Amino acid sequence: MPLAWLVVFFVLPIAIVAAYSFNVYSLYPGQHGFTLGAWSSFIHSGVYLRLFWKSVQMSLIVSAVIVVLAYPLAYYLALSGTKRKYVLLLVLIAPFLTSYLLRVLAWKVILGDEGVINSFLFWTGIRSPGHPISALLYSRFAVILVLGYIWLPFVALPIFVSLESLDRRLLEAAGDLGASRLQAFRRVTLPLSLPGVIAAFLFVFIPTLGEFVTPSLVGGTTGYMYGNQIVDLFGTGFPDWETGAVLAIFLLLVVTILTVVFSRFLQPRQVATD
């Protein structure tokens, strides 16, 4: 029965989107029939592919930066021998489990032209009133900052799990054999925690690639992402479901390929049971 549910409300709808992308179904009455027209103009026009590439770059920056930030956090919790590691882990992760929209809202309040940072700068006289740092909000920077803020607590988890399961005797052995801390880290700890790092990276990269809520709230025009384009093509202005369906299926294909290629690193069960 759970499988039937997913077939009807998950697989079937995606199949319908695919059908739209080949013009088997259409929003407007008129000529129907299988065609690759929308796909070929998607690939040839370049507009959408450039936007997709821009989103890939933004997601890569977000994922890379926060994996680098989260690694020392996880390392500290797993290997420094602190007694309260689970409490600290919970402190770290708790914000991730609270409202997504409200955390975006907080940054809107902080970054705006009349926001907390700018008004603080006016008040203290660092910037003269009327000359806010406008690039803070409605920019690519804002999208990357907010997405990083949102996902940072979460990426620490898979890295923590992989470091936690590391056999500490290996490190002792490395030490006994005369390895320095740096050598032990480079030759033992880092390679053994790499699966966790890759998993963490993908856990952020995959969802942020299709992100549209954060960019629509704090991105303005420069922070516009591929996901926003999909939403707009299905929006109320000038709907073009056929092109929208092509964009959606293309994104889904990329995500599926990533998931399959890296499936041996993506073991959500390991994370969830901890």
Add this chain to the structure above:
Amino acid sequence: MDVAISNKGAWALRVFFLLVVVFLYAPIVILLIFSFNNSDVPTFPLSGFTFHWYREFASNSDLRGALETSAIVASLSSLGAVVLGVMASLALTRRVFRGKAAASALLLSPLVIPYVVFGISLLLLFHQLGVQRGLLTVVIGHIVISLPYTILVIVPRLEQIDSSLEEAAYDLGASRLRTFRSITLPLILPAVVSAFLIAFTTSFDEYAVASFVIGTRVTFPIYLYSALRFPSQLPQVIAVAVVVLLVSLVVVIGAELGRRTAERRVG
């Protein structure tokens, strides 16, 4: 010598950890401060202390309606997701059948689908079927999203408990249903409760998918999103934000501590 970390290194990491925690909680604290600020816009300098915004949102019927709607949607969808999740988990752990790996992959696949893609897929499905968009369509979408989370929580618990307990019950003549009710369910209850909580909070906070299939009656995230576009409502929204964030922090931490103590007790 501790090969993993030097004393100095541990100290530096502790400071770094602290800084990150400050970074994570500062925005929440800033919201808290400005929710009591006596001004129409959240700007420095602070202009006075007030409970005005809290009173304002307490008497805002649209907002209360949206919270109520979200509570209904979240209850129904998490109930649905947990029921399906228990069934799927039992099948995955207790039965042997062909295509199990494929079934398991399908059951977990909603974890990785971009919500924008799933949202438009549901939109097109309901469009094709001629189904009116409304709370029911949102509930359906949320069940799909939450289902993998419930499975991820329940399966490990089922793997922990000894299946010979269930076999003993069958040998003593208990039916499948009776065995489930008297043996399996009580043993997996802590996991079921936390699965329910996870599904509930997922649904309560879900905007992306809901935005495509919502009807005229809005859920809390949908209300919030549209309120973010009107600056006049901002102080009220900040007050609501503080309440929701604090309540969810307390629930999350409480649930996690509760689960740990329960698991320690049951073993």
